[in-house]
Amino acid sequence: MIKTEIMAKHPNWVVAGYADLDTTVNCANCGRALKYGDGYTSRQHFTDNGAFGLCECGTCYFAQLKKELATG
Template identity: 50%
Template sequence: MTRAGKWDFAKHEYRPYEIPDGWYCPLVLYDMGTIVNCASCGKDLPFGDTYTSRQIHNPFGFGYMVCEACMTKERMDESKAQKENAT
């Protein structure tokens, strides 16, 4: 398993997160057609179709790649936390 951190938008801190063995989740690739896994749900997709996660980061703060559906969920979670913290 690859150890990472998952940012908690509400608490403003990292929670431990593990990317399962067998998932290919590079941070950078030159070949945009290489099939990788979404670091959140594990979906197979071309690296060029991924988004940099706003939550799942390596120890240096670099985001792993996620699919569009997981990115949408992250943005919704972030927006919800911002609204809750504003009140």
């Protein structure tokens, strides 16, 4: 999904493709709050122009990675 679609579904989430490392954001996938610097670059959710992956928590990032590796 892109940021606009995620924000439409979850207006109270803060999702970001880039931010200061100390900024608290929500995981673009599950909504868990985390510091931008502690997140991973999403492989499934992107900024509206597709240039950057949105910040995602480790649990979601590695779950997606595992899925991609399993399906090739």
